[in-house]
Amino acid sequence: MNDVNCTYHIPVLLKESVDGLNIDPSGTYVDVTFGGGGHSREILRRLGPNGRLIAFDQDEQAYANRPDDDRLIFVRHNFRYIAQFLRYLDIDKVDGILGDLGVSSHHFDAPERGFSFRFDAPLDMRMGQGMTTTAADIVNNYQERDLARVLSDYGEIDKAMKLAKVICAKRSIKPIKTTFELKEIVAATVIPPEQNKLLTKVFQALRIEVNGEMDALKEMLSRTPGLLREGGRLVIIAYHSLEDRMVKNIIKSGDVSKAAPERDDIYGHVDVPFEAVSRKVIVPSDEEIERNSRARSAKLRIAEKIGE
Numbered sequence: 001m002n003d004v005n006c007t008y009h010i011p012v013l014l015k016e017s018v019d020g021l022n023i024d025p026s027g028t029y030v031d032v033t034f035g036g037g038g039h040s041r042e043i044l045r046r047l048g049p050n051g052r053l054i055a056f057d058q059d060e061q062a063y064a065n066r067p068d069d070d071r072l073i074f075v076r077h078n079f080r081y082i083a084q085f086l087r088y089l090d091i092d093k094v095d096g097i098l099g100d101l102g103v104s105s106h107h108f109d110a111p112e113r114g115f116s117f118r119f120d121a122p123l124d125m126r127m128g129q130g131m132t133t134t135a136a137d138i139v140n141n142y143q144e145r146d147l148a149r150v151l152s153d154y155g156e157i158d159k160a161m162k163l164a165k166v167i168c169a170k171r172s173i174k175p176i177k178t179t180f181e182l183k184e185i186v187a188a189t190v191i192p193p194e195q196n197k198l199l200t201k202v203f204q205a206l207r208i209e210v211n212g213e214m215d216a217l218k219e220m221l222s223r224t225p226g227l228l229r230e231g232g233r234l235v236i237i238a239y240h241s242l243e244d245r246m247v248k249n250i251i252k253s254g255d256v257s258k259a260a261p262e263r264d265d266i267y268g269h270v271d272v273p274f275e276a277v278s279r280k281v282i283v284p285s286d287e288e289i290e291r292n293s294r295a296r297s298a299k300l301r302i303a304e305k306i307g308e
Helices: 014-020 040-047 060-064 079-088 105-107 134-142 144-155 159-172 179-187 192-212 213-227 242-254 286-291 294-298
Strands: 027-033 052-056 072-075 094-100 227-238 274-276 301-307
Touching: 014 040, 014 079, 014 227, 027 040, 027 286, 040 294, 052 192, 079 094, 079 213, 094 105, 094 213, 094 301, 134 159, 144 159, 144 192, 159 179, 159 192, 179 192, 179 227, 192 213, 213 227, 213 242, 227 242, 242 274, 242 301
Parallel strands: 027 052, 027 094, 052 072, 094 227
Antiparallel strands: 227 301, 274 301
């Protein structure tokens, strides 16, 4: 194992999120997004000799960056399988679950991964190199209506169908294989001041579709009430409204798709699994945003598991 504190990913809201776990030195915790290991290393620093940390990440580079620590169990799979792997490890309940969602800064800064329109690279965007579908596959093979759905649902693009028509017309002449080829096509559809905003939405939408991010997040969040012991903490950092909406809903209603809890028809009783630790969403300071531009859109929510 490596014990190199790799700086390829700068953790966002590090102190605030790990503080939010309210760590018991002998407790068991899960970092569902190991990434560069910044949050995991801080959790390990606060754990005692009997504490345990289970870290999830499907990326090979993240696995290579794991610290040499006997208290760490590294799971090389998507966090959507959190319940299955905890069961496999004979772990019934945990004391805290932390997730730093989205893509690591390393992914954005590695041209060959194809996550950023800043570099000319193959349209890839796979978080796990063992995955088969790439962004190029989606851009070139999806039917027009399906491509429009992806752009609308995951990029929240107003004129998604119009943009999908343009992309499909261009790909009929020549396959779109690189980030710059897609960038040129998308940028030509809007005036220069709007180009970067639209490109960000398009690349976000494709990345989410490639990696099945929304389905994975829904599955993981839906499992958390049954995995946390009473008083356990759920700590999630989200970067766009689609993610944050799910997190906010699971805290408020216990259901990722519902913004408010269901009430008992007779007694009006509300049965929810979590209580928000902070009533307001926590955002990075101006100083942190200046150090790390990725922090600009970060929103941290912390909840505590209520007794059964």
